[in-house]
Amino acid sequence: MSDFLPYAYFQGQFVPFSEAKLSVATHALHYGTAALGGLRGLPNPKNTNEILLFRLEDHCRRLSRSAHYLGYDLPPTQIKSLMIDWVRQNAPQIPFYIRPLVYTSGLGIAPRLHNVDKDFLIYGLPLGDYLSPQGVSCRISSWQRQSDRSFPLRGKFTASYLVSALAKTEAVASGFDEAILLNDQGKISEATGMNIFLVRNQQLITPSVDQDILEGITRNSVLQLAQVEGFQVIERPVDHTELLIADEVFLTGTAARIVPVARLEQYALPAPGKMTQYLQQQLQAITEDRHPDYHHWIDKIPLTKS
Incomplete structure (x- = not known):
């Protein structure tokens, strides 16, 4: 134990x-x-x-x-x-x-x-690093993300992770670190326990909430950080092929934090770029209570009474 x-x-x-x-x-x-x-x-x-x-x-x-x-x-x-x-x-x-x-x-x-x-x-x-902060390899899963028509995806339920478990094991068994799930429209939804972002033409893009994603708290944090910095942020449907020509791709989640995607199936992706690195550094500073603008995101719990 x-x-x-x-x-x-x-x-x-x-x-x-x-x-x-x-x-x-x-x-x-x-x-x-x-x-x-x-x-x-x-x-x-x-x-x-x-x-x-x-x-x-x-x-x-x-x-x-x-x-x-x-x-x-x-x-x-x-x-x-x-x-x-x-x-x-x-x-x-x-x-x-x-x-x-x-x-x-x-x-x-x-x-x-x-x-x-x-x-x-x-x-x-x-818990240290859930996935390698240097980058992970991903495949498109043969398993499909559940639809909001048949599952309450605004909640975070144990039952929904059966598909994630199937997809993760399929990915690892075929030589990858992680899987990316498509929704029933064939658009990018999310990874097995993380949201996904890409950068194209200096725009930060992520699947919108109508793409059967979990509304991740780290995802929300990244969106807010990017908007404050002045990055152009777009939430919309994303095609599989867009990931292959993206300038940067990364995953976000509470356990994973911000993890770059280094390879998607047989395609090597660019090394983590300026936007990924900036967001990683900012999130790290915030979680350690070193960012003066985000103290409100941190609860400080004293272990002994003063």
């Missing part, structure tokens, strides 16, 4: 991670009726007795909205309070990742959201 932080929030209390166990009959395990979150934290480089959390309130709001789809009223303020308590219980001394989960906790065999108990848990683990 050493790969996980020592305490979990489980069934309304903080317990050792090893004691946070679910029944084999748990409803969410059988039907994918759970919503997940994920955010990074790290000790403040200027004060190791303080933890920095990036865009905590935005993550809490998104998880609360996802819980709403499951018929569970879980206010963002409650999620935030418990996340802060969890951080204080664990007092991590290295960069880490928090995984909150809303799930149908009842025991039963009927696929439904009514008349079934729901609950909320939190655990975490140390």
Whole structure:
């Protein structure tokens, strides 16, 4: 159990991670009726007795909205309070990742959201680089991203990651690091757990929200950073072939942060350009609370009372 932080929030209390166990009959395990979150934290480089959390309130709001789809009223303020308590219980001394989960906790065999108990848990683990910051190789997946007509893509649900898992394993088995999913219109949607951006003619382009993407918080951060810097930002449908002739391509996500795409199938892509490098540097500075214009994106959690 050493790969996980020592305490979990489980069934309304903080317990050792090893004691946070679910029944084999748990409803969410059988039907994918759970919503997940994920955010990074790290000790403040200027004060190791303080933890920095990036865009905590935005993550809490998104998880609360996802819980709403499951018929569970879980206010963002409650999620935030418990996340802060969890951080204080664990007092991590290295960069880490928090995984909150809303799930149908009842025991039963009927696929439904009514008349079934729901609950909320939190655990975490140390996390460095999820993917190589120097660049990754990608393939276009044979699996298709779900459509909003058949799946609530504005939420972040465990069930949606089956397609991501299939696509990721297919990519790795065929010699690539990551997969890019197309939507049912044949347009670029996203990677297996990340949004995608490209740069062409000094324009920053990303699939728009009507392309069956998850509305990523890191994606939103990149869009805001680019607009403030004066980059021309365009959200629209993107063709597969556009990636092959792009000046820069990169992926964004909470775990991945900003990762350049170095190769797409048999095509080598340009080395990370000025826009990718600039955004990487800015995001790093913000998460370490070194950017004076973005202190509002950082929650500072003291580990001891003053």
